[in-house]
Amino acid sequence: xxxxxMQVADAESExxxxxxxxxxxxxxxxxxxxxxxxxxxxxxxxxxxxxxxKALRYDFHIxxxxxxxxxxxxxxxxxxxxxx
Numbered sequence: 559x560x561x562x563x564m565q566v567a568d569a570e571s572e573x574x575x576x577x578x579x580x581x582x583x584x585x586x587x588x589x590x591x592x593x594x595x596x597x598x599x600x601x602x603x604x605x606x607x608x609x610x611x612k613a614l615r616y617d618f619h620i621x622x623x624x625x626x627x628x629x630x631x632x633x634x635x636x637x638x639x640x641x642x
Contacts, residue, residue: 574642582640586626593622 580589597619607615629636 578639578642581629581636586629586636590623590626590630593619593626 584592597615600615629639
């Protein structure tokens, strides 16, 4: 495996491990609440965001909440992520 492929594999592993640790340490509902409050606070303190920055925050917020809601609805998938 080439150096670049190893770097990508390491990055993927780090992302998965980080997400796994978040999900193991918190329920999806708790994570969803945290994300909501973090974005709510950030939006209140953000001042002058460009429309592009606002759209990016919105898209990230929606995607994160969607993932967590799917995990809430599918305990088998949540267990798979936790046990991986």
